[in-house]
Amino acid sequence: MVGTGGPVATFSVWDYVVFFGTIVVAAGIGLFQAIRSRKENSPEEYLLGGRQMTAIPVAMSLTASFMSGVTVIGTPAEAYRFGTAFWLFGFAYAIMSVITAEIFVPLFYRLRITSAYEYLEMRFSRPIRIIGTSMYITQTALYTGLVIYAPALALNQITGLDLWGVLVATGVVCIIYCTLGGLKAVIWTDVLQLVIMLVGFVAVIARGAVLQGGLDKIWEDAHNGGRLETFDFDPDPLKRHTFWSIVIGGSIMWVSIYSINQSQVQRYISCKTLGHAKMSLYVNMVGLCVTVSLAMVTGLTMYSVYKNCDPISNNDVDTADQLLPYLVMDILADYPGIPGLFVAAAYSGTLSTVSSSINALVAVTVEDFIFPVFKNLTARQVTWMNMGLSVFFGAVCIGMAGVASMMGSVLQAALSIFGMISGPLLGLYLLGICFRTTNSIGGFVGLMTGLVLTLWVGIGAQLYPPTADKTNPLPLSTANCTNKLPQPSPTFPSTSPITLTTLADVRPPLADGWYSLSYLYLSVLATLVTVVSGLLVSMITGGCKQDKLNSNLFIRRSDFLCFNFCTESKEVDMTEKPAGDVDLGVNNSAYKDFEVEMKNVVHTTML
Template structure:
């Protein structure tokens, strides 16, 4: 292996620091603004879900910024350089995910009037199921957020020489500051601002990168010659890391666990002033996902063309593939002070938005599902202070988890693996409650436990026994254009594979390691989901399925209705006895026994749920009954 002379890389100039500092100041300022503006709204509900008065625009930008974080800004372009532009297939996965979330999951959560998604699990199943899901969500989110905090710290360390862990703590402090001061409204509006910064940062890289590499035609042709655009791989082999099916199918399951039932997403959707705004926020967010994804992929193609004959990672100029993008930016903007700072602000924006949203969501579920369970009738003023204290606590925990993230390898695969392991079983749990009326609490608990066991088994096994190199081999990365250091390397073309591929003989592997542990990381979520559904339904039938009359109509949306909507007879069977029409002989128009005294409750045209109750409007917690005669009609598909 030859040694290469590393080219001189520019460092931050004063204008870079100014641009970067401006991001922090504005983000913190938004938190201060909402702390002052909302100082008279002292309820925890105002702090945690913004009083349910948000509109679709800022919520859509917030959702995009939160999940298109520094993981995408730094990791996705590097993935394109190493493995090609297969990431474009996520356009299909995102479309499926947003459609299912908007039409299936969000209506149930919004109409149920919950603050924490796990409140639904208690109303549908039991407190045991709710508590278990809450604990797993807290662990998942802290672990994932640690990865998100670590990613921009890498960027800062690479391009400015800032201390890596100093960057980590700066991230955590700023996020915790404005999240604690301003609550959900500050998080949403700060995310909206940071989303704009992300797009501007990407556009600056795309425009200048294309210009320096002789225009879009040359970029496209060079990428094609280098096989970066050979993405039409329809292999059904689940061991292949990225194919059309692993991304379109596996990616859908992975991201559905994020968008469909994740507290961070659902919390912002239910903060909207109407269900219509909540759905519209998701669809507008889909446009944002497409824009960021396309920007990331084309940034990767331009970066490949720029380093076509001298890949910096293979040549040893950087220590990790996730450092390729900031290294490229410092090359690209070496004579343009301020623009490197803009890119780092771009990466940092994604992190701030994700971490702040996670902190707010963690505080919400902990307060609603744990604190209020043990301490009844907490005064609103005290509840708000407890919520803020929880924000500080989780800000510290998420920042600390970044240390663990430094040992997890590539940020993209690490982040999606975490979501896959935890998101799949959780998605399966909520699907059992919403799609299958006959599931009982024993089936739900047994199913989600099985899902976690199966997904963690395959993921941990894959970490111990990495997939065969033939299934994860990156494309050729050239170094023949690099300048040699004090040696003569007699070669007309040198192609070197990344140093992470060992040249020693691999240890003997079992059939289990070569097959089960070798499946693509994007299938971890599907494994957990399918295991949860199958075992959950099986246990429910063995232990005695749930009777429909015990389930309120707004808690379910049976998937069977999609194929039996034309027949009331079959529709009634699909609902498994859940009262859903006005013709039931033993039940009145509310799906309740006729001897229950009902009273009407006033609704506004814009939002029938604006009374902002913890339970669904018209739901009497003591009698477990509805007092709103229109609720059942609104909840039918």
């Protein structure tokens, strides 16, 4: 019986057909784009879709890029265990979209960059650019490996899918359509994958509503279980989720991801006009809100089904990440192919993130490491290099998934480090675009200070996790479990000389304060520390004496949409190459003039 505990069914033949059919279609899109664009095989076409993309597909790709399999599986589990506070991220998405669209998009669009980290050399120095790019490559390779591994592990233990077979298949499929089709293949595949993710959520909600007697009953159960207490205005920064931590901390965290992360920047600068680029972010905001809403309702549906028989407490699953796959096999096993659709939804999230990461890693490697050294490469050589790097980074991501399988509880630590690195980088960009006083020395010191501080807090939090009163898990029950499973045996016999102690006995003084800071405030802390320390060091080291800085490197009043209504402005078309265009490694006089100008800017900045 549904919702009473015990083993659930595994995949049927039709489930495998649906799942693998999705993978084949994804690979087919890459092949189609490769054939369609075979006569336009330029570096710009490969990395930026020829800068001819429109708002809607780019917006859907932006949404899919960070709606990974971890999100598909983890967000409903969040609602099941902690309630709907996560829904408040809708406010963070809105704030992030406005800041990114009105401040960062015009800046990057105006500079005609391919790598987001080109800006760091223009504004500061080449060493800072190399540091920023290296931080991005490290975090993205590790994060992508985890994105491949975490959903695969959860789904393997519930559905019976071979873990390593799916891991390798995921990487190979992404390598195929990234290598052959470039950014266009990635974007159009993301569109398909986002649709599959949303359909997977709808299928679970619809079946759950039928079983529970309608959405009204699901909502009533959630209310009675305390899952609808969304707004918590407690200002305590140590509580995991409050209105303030999500709206303030979440906004800064998402700004650091969307504004300066190459995976996202590469998408909106591929749009053919600035208007399309801005619109893609506002449409993406709607997509994010729809996705998180469906995930939340899915979590509430899961709570309604298991409100009196918690699968975790009943030992039906080992971790919270397995809750949604368990629910799917519990309530949808009678409908052949539907569980396969859900697994396809989870893996669509994984494929979209992996493909986005591979494409972005190729772009920053070529732009930041190869072009500055090898300036006489032909367009054909660059194209083959792009394809080779796609294969290389795909293999690296598969390898990182293998490393993740041996990391155990460090998985969560590594995911947290991904957020920690984005905060200092955001602070560095704000130093560059907002303050003419900032120089290269201040930028470097600020970046390192912010990074070291947040790594200290983040790693400390992993070693000494916050206590239950800070995480606020809601109560669950096993009262109606008819298929109760035996409790697992202890990991060592009672005669073992090992003595268990409570956390209170071993926690250092910082554990219940500094290390218990909400993870959402890590980006805020890093950004503020980077900006403040960077400004102070810049003023001490002569930053106030700088002059002749290129005005294109700073935010302008005309960048903001609200001021565009008051002035007549000609919308820039990305097919028109302005003076100072960077042409992706193809030698021309405009590139050389731009390079000379930027070297002068860097030299002046260093003085």
